[in-house]
Amino acid sequence: MAPGANEQQLDMTLLAGYRLGHRFRFEQTHYNLQRYLRVSIALISHPRSTHKVEMSCSDCVAGKQYLGSPQGKTEILGGVSCYVGTPTGEYDRTKALILLTDIFGVKFSNNLLLVDDFAKKGYWTIAPDYLHGDPAPPYAFNNPKFNVQAWTQNHTPEATRPPIDKVIQALKDQGVTSLAVTGYCFGGRYAIDLACDQVVDVIVVAHPSQVVVPTTFETFAQKAKAPFLLEMGNEDNEISVPQQEEIDTILGGGKYAPGYKRDCWPGCPHGFAVRGDMLEPQQFAGKEGSFINSIAWLQLYF
Template structure:
């Protein structure tokens, strides 16, 4: 993660969902479909950010799914004021933050939530979408295949934990926008339909990672939708400026792309 992960703008609006629990985590939920669900793995601003809750409401209404946004930061809140206040941003020690919320620490919680959706709540189909911090997580949720999670590519070194191995077949599709922390080996192991919303300017989802995804994923024989957003930057899909026509068009296009993706793969 870098400073671009905390840049952006807050959106106006009043979320219409409610707060509940999922796998013992505080969770925002929107929608009433009992057969299809979407798990959102949030960005650095967490589960309380109005922007992500409004997106959840849109997915629920427009894709006809029930959307869950759990708290994957153990109650820690990064205040939205950091988006537009550089002085506030400097107060966040990103390295320490990532230490508290590393893949090893939060990965099991993310898998527990996906497992709860299918095995406890009984959803027939489940999708997952990750933004920034959540990008790596949805790729791990969508990884199936060899028990060691190694492919025949020598460059792949990622091995899945026991929790993740237990989580096979928990999601039916994934979507992701401007990821942070995503590794090539996690891309190599995806085996469910995958959608990527990629801004042109992104120091974290680099041209090298984009090229890798576009080379490797088609070889994996899964449905693949790569959406490119010229002129836009890391964070646009969750923190774009609604008063800027270019950014507004981009964030709406990303939302519409995800809605279509979920309709296509989660409808009965």
């Protein structure tokens, strides 16, 4: 379970007996979550740096890929291709959740299945292709030789932020009045920027990259007004635990009035919330627990 940095402890139980390819149940006091255990592709382990390097670590492209059948569909919003997860039954069309993916984009099965998971919890979820159809290529996955830094230099905010803004404007034109954003890895920094620009009402971020501690979060504290949930692992080589605690000193203890909470999951590296190893108990707990916490945060503030 998450350490004392958590403001609230989750009461979770893993039911014994799940097997590869079988259904599992993951229960928490206030939320029952039933999803399929997804078959994973082998993870190649790489040594982890102990210092912060912006978008150059092996964990930025490492993890498990999940096999599944995405249930959403591709739609064009504001001229931008988006993967959209729509809840079944009635839902509030004035609210939308923007999901900003990691560098593998909207063709990567893990990201699509994550959109579907949010939709199953009742949120109209839109993942814009803000990478212009140019995500990290398939051969980059679990490839420590892939030049993440070079890829990042070709995907600057000047190039990749405009599609996000176009999608948001298109949603507003359709009658959306309340926006939440969740960002993973590369998408985490964009979620933070949207909050700083006061474009969104709620923000959930998991293991962001391209951030500078403390500067990014000092700016956030000054400019943002959205309640902020930060999901981290204690083995993250982008933002170390001491750096996470430094973020807490900036935003925690009521200093950030709209609301702030950080969870730090033991045994979880950078990328765990979207590419975690579902057969490794700590990463399983971190991935599923961070999703449950995200839903709880959205239900509280959105």
